[in-house]
Amino acid sequence: xxxxxxxxxxxxxxxxxxxxxxxxxxxxxxxxxxxxxxxxxxxxxxxxxxxxxxxxxxxxxxxxxxxxxxxxxxxxxxxxxxxxxxxxxxxxxxxxxxxxxxxxxxxxxxxxxxxxxxxxxxxxxxxxxxxxxxxxxxxxxxxxxxxxxxxxxxxxxxxxxxxxxxxxxxxxxxxxxxxxxxxxxxxxxxxxxxxxxxxxxxxxxxxxxxxxxxxxxxxxxxxxxxxxxxxxxxxxxxxxxxxxxxxxxxxxxxxxxxxxxxxxxxxxxxxxxxxxxxxxxxxxxxxxxxxxxxxxxxxxxxxxxxxxxxxxxxxxxxxxxxxxxxxxxx
Numbered sequence: 588x589x590x591x592x593x594x595x596x597x598x599x600x601x602x603x604x605x606x607x608x609x610x611x612x613x614x615x616x617x618x619x620x621x622x623x624x625x626x627x628x629x630x631x632x633x634x635x636x637x638x639x640x641x642x643x644x645x646x647x648x649x650x651x652x653x654x655x656x657x658x659x660x661x662x663x664x665x666x667x668x669x670x671x672x673x674x675x676x677x678x679x680x681x682x683x684x685x686x687x688x689x690x691x692x693x694x695x696x697x698x699x700x701x702x703x704x705x706x707x708x709x710x711x712x713x714x715x716x717x718x719x720x721x722x723x724x725x726x727x728x729x730x731x732x733x734x735x736x737x738x739x740x741x742x743x744x745x746x747x748x749x750x751x752x753x754x755x756x757x758x759x760x761x762x763x764x765x766x767x768x769x770x771x772x773x774x775x776x777x778x779x780x781x782x783x784x785x786x787x788x789x790x791x792x793x794x795x796x797x798x799x800x801x802x803x804x805x806x807x808x809x810x811x812x813x814x815x816x817x818x819x820x821x822x823x824x825x826x827x828x829x830x831x832x833x834x835x836x837x838x839x840x841x842x843x844x845x846x847x848x849x850x851x852x853x854x855x856x857x858x859x860x861x862x863x864x865x866x867x868x869x870x871x872x873x874x875x876x877x878x879x880x881x882x883x884x885x886x887x888x889x890x891x892x893x894x895x896x897x898x899x900x901x902x903x904x905x906x907x908x909x910x911x912x913x914x915x916x917x
Contacts, residue, residue: 588636590648591716596620596628597656624699627653647671647682650699654685655718660694662687663712663719665703666733669726672715675745676786677730678738688721688729703729708762723751724759731775732768737878739771741789743779748913753779777905781913782806787832788820790878797880798887799894801825802907806914809865816861818914819869828868828892832877868892 598608611628614620620628629649637645651668655661664672665688667680684701687694695702711725721729727746731739747753756776766772778796782805783789795803800823807822807829808815819829863869868890876882887893 588633588645590645590652593629593633593649595623595649595653595656598626598628599657623650623653624657626657629653643682644671647685650685651718654687654697654700658697660691661719662700663689663707663721665705665707665721665726666729669720670730670742672718672720673723673726675723675726675730675742677734678741678786679734703733705729705766706764711759711762722759723749724755725763727751727756727776728759728763728772731772732763732766736771736775737790737793739775740779740793741786743775744781744783744789744792747779747781748784750913753909774901778901778908780805780908780911782911784820784914785832787874787877790874791821791830791832791872791883794877794880794883795821795887796901796904798884799898800887800892801895801899802904803830805911809862811861811865813861816865817858819862819866822866823892825895826868826892827866828870828887828890829862829866830870830872830887830892832872832874 596611598611603611611620615622615628618631621631621634622628623634634646634649636642647668648671651664651672655664662685664686666686667677667682668686670677671680671682681701684699686701686703688703688705688707689695690704690706695704707721707725711722713720713722720726723746727739727743730742734742743756746756753776756779760769760773760776763772778793780789780792783792784806788805792803792805803821803823805821807819809817809819809829820832821830822828823830859869859871870887870890870892872883872886876886
């Protein structure tokens with residue numbers, strides 16, 4: 588389903604006759620309708636469309652629209668909900684409840700809603716699909732403040748990759764003011780890199796930082812006599828070793844493997860062979876290896892990639908990230 592256009596049946600006040608309300612109740616009993624929240628219903632076929640994470644995200648958008656339709660006040664969607672509405676990736680997202688921000692204690696306690704009490708400036712608010720949401724820079728700050736370090740970096744990386752200027756994220760940190768997580772928020776924005784093109788790549792990037800590696804070059808192009816052989820997700824210029832973190836979607840998702848799994852594997856093998864000829868080593872691993880430094884360390888060591896004797900600081904990584912650009916803008 589398209590969660591932004593999925594029809595909602597909103598029952599409030601005198602919007603429906605008694606007969607219509609009885610009909611809605613019968614459809615719920617028959618399993619044709621799902622009650623999203625009090626007074627808001629959606630077709631079960633729409634609610635159950637899709638699978639896995641995509642369905643969870645779609646349902647969250649519907650929950651936000653449902654709240655907006657019946658809330659006694661105009662909700663300002665924030666944190667993970669604002670990220671989902673803006674299409675930003677999140678980790679550790681709490682999607683069972685809708686997230687809003689308000690400093691008015693009278694606007695708290697709604698069922699299925701998690702309220703955050705932070706002041707918001709006018710310039711940090713915008714309209715998106717008819718909903719009131721925090722801006723992308725403010726959303727990055729809120730997610731970074733409520734997530735572990737990696738979760739914040741995943742969302743901040745995605746914002747930078749989409750072309751949001753780093754200085755807007757930095758200004759959002761200042762505008763948000765002091766919080767208990769202010770230090771972590773500042774570190775997330777400082778180290779975030781526009782070259783990370785997926786949550787898995789962000790996880791690999793953060794794990795390398797935690798393991799004490801030098802800042803890698805992200806999206807490094809490898810060329811040979813035939814032209815562009817491929818693009819390594821990260822590259823250590825000192826050792827000429829590349830690394831790639833892959834999920835199964837590139838082989839199993841029909842939208843990515845348009846010619847089938849077998850042909851996707853053949854094409855990937857040819858690309859990898861050409862890349863290996865232009866590198867001293869190439870490490871390949873999956874998402875769960877990427878996010879766990881203890882699992883990633885031996886994988887990188889196997890191809891000869893080890894941390895330097897003098898551990899680079901966060902400031903070193905931040906300096907490298909600051910001059911980086913998304914691949915599309917190079």
